[in-house]
Amino acid sequence: MQVTDIETAVLGSAVEAASLPAQVGDRELDISSVVVRIHTDEGITGYGESFYRSEENNQFLARSIESMGTHVIGKDPENVKDIWHELYLHVKRAGAYGALSAIDEALWDIKGKDAGKPVYQLLGGQVGEVNAYATFPADKTADELVEYANWLHEKGFEAMKIGAGFGVAEDRNRIETITNAIPDDFGLAIDANTSYTYTDAHKVAEIASEHGVEWFEEPIAHTDIQGQAQLNKDVDVPISGYQTHTPHYPALDHLKAEALDIYQPSLDYVGGITGATRVAALVESFNKEMVPHALGPAINYAASLHVAAASRQCELIEFAVLDDDIDDPGEYIAGPYIENRDAIHVEDGGRIDPPTEPGLGVTIDEEVFEEYRVD
Numbered sequence: 001m002q003v004t005d006i007e008t009a010v011l012g013s014a015v016e017a018a019s020l021p022a023q024v025g026d027r028e029l030d031i032s033s034v035v036v037r038i039h040t041d042e043g044i045t046g047y048g049e050s051f052y053r054s055e056e057n058n059q060f061l062a063r064s065i066e067s068m069g070t071h072v073i074g075k076d077p078e079n080v081k082d083i084w085h086e087l088y089l090h091v092k093r094a095g096a097y098g099a100l101s102a103i104d105e106a107l108w109d110i111k112g113k114d115a116g117k118p119v120y121q122l123l124g125g126q127v128g129e130v131n132a133y134a135t136f137p138a139d140k141t142a143d144e145l146v147e148y149a150n151w152l153h154e155k156g157f158e159a160m161k162i163g164a165g166f167g168v169a170e171d172r173n174r175i176e177t178i179t180n181a182i183p184d185d186f187g188l189a190i191d192a193n194t195s196y197t198y199t200d201a202h203k204v205a206e207i208a209s210e211h212g213v214e215w216f217e218e219p220i221a222h223t224d225i226q227g228q229a230q231l232n233k234d235v236d237v238p239i240s241g242y243q244t245h246t247p248h249y250p251a252l253d254h255l256k257a258e259a260l261d262i263y264q265p266s267l268d269y270v271g272g273i274t275g276a277t278r279v280a281a282l283v284e285s286f287n288k289e290m291v292p293h294a295l296g297p298a299i300n301y302a303a304s305l306h307v308a309a310a311s312r313q314c315e316l317i318e319f320a321v322l323d324d325d326i327d328d329p330g331e332y333i334a335g336p337y338i339e340n341r342d343a344i345h346v347e348d349g350g351r352i353d354p355p356t357e358p359g360l361g362v363t364i365d366e367e368v369f370e371e372y373r374v375d
């Protein structure tokens with residue numbers, strides 16, 4: 001089989017952009033995306049997806065995918081690892097990790113469709129169960145968050161993640177208010193998106209430890225491996241991160257330093273399925289946990305589910321609840337261009353499984369796809 005053509009499409013968001021509730025500048029959670037379609041001479045088309053969180057940046061990502069794609073035309077798409085490494089040589093100089101990720105996902109989609117099997121089968125099959133935790137990226141007061149926590153707990157989510165980084169006093173108020181009010185079997189996780197100094201992160205981490213917070217995500221600069229290792233050693237709350245890292249190579253430095261207890265690679269950025277499964281293998285050998293960062297749009301989210309299901313150290317995955325006014329918070333609402341989007345949903349009780357159709361297991365509704373297309 002040979003790759004004959006690579007097309008990109010920039011899609012507008014199906015949901016309102018939400019502010020990420022952490023003090024790290026004007027970060028908006030915008031689920032507009034770039035879809036790559038890799039065509040082959042055998043008529044199989046693979047879909048992959050990545051996103052840079054704004055339409056403007058996504059135009060750049062689309063050009064980047066097209067530029068990287070020139071190295072893929074004429075190649076056998078079955079040789080994902082070979083192609084991944086050739087692209088990595090270009091990417092490590094040009095920084096096109098989103099492009100590498102989307103192309104890798106589309107190649108795995110082709111492999112699965114050609115084999116007539118879902119990707120998680122090609123990765124070794126499902127290992128255990130994966131449950132979802134809810135990221136709730138809404139600008140709410142602590143009291144309002146308590147109400148929503150009960151709604152999410154009723155659905156079966158294990159935990160809710162909220163933004164941190166509002167300063168020690170405000171973070172203390174939010175952590176205390178919420179943990180004192182939520183049910184015992186429902187957890188709270190906090191995410192500072194790399195925004196704290198070491199000193200303030202340490203204070204918040206102590207408060208989080210006292211209140212049994214599930215994890216403290218990206219407390220300080222992701223580049224400060226020693227600082228994260230020191231925090232992880234000093235406080236009870238598990239320190240988590242890795243969504244800002246590319247690809248799997250830096251995971252080894254973090255693991256050797258014991259910098260993180262929970263690894264959260266982001267498929268749209270870490271190098272797709274190939275990058276994430278390699279993080280998983282490293283994490284397994286150090287007996288740590290993997291909980292993929294997965295805020296992304298639908299094709300990329302499906303790819304994340306395949307990796308989660310096939311990874312031994314993964315029992316939990318992120319699921320963004322992007323609307324607080326829907327009946328079922330387990331419904332996936334960010335991908336209207338997926339015909340079978342019911343294949344992505346959190347069951348009552350919290351379990352989530354990958355789609356079972358061949359490849360990534362999502363079918364594109366071409367009409368809706370064109371409606372969302374902006375480039």
Ligand SMILES: [Mg+2]
Pocket residue numbers: 191193217218243293
């Ligand atoms: Mg995060």
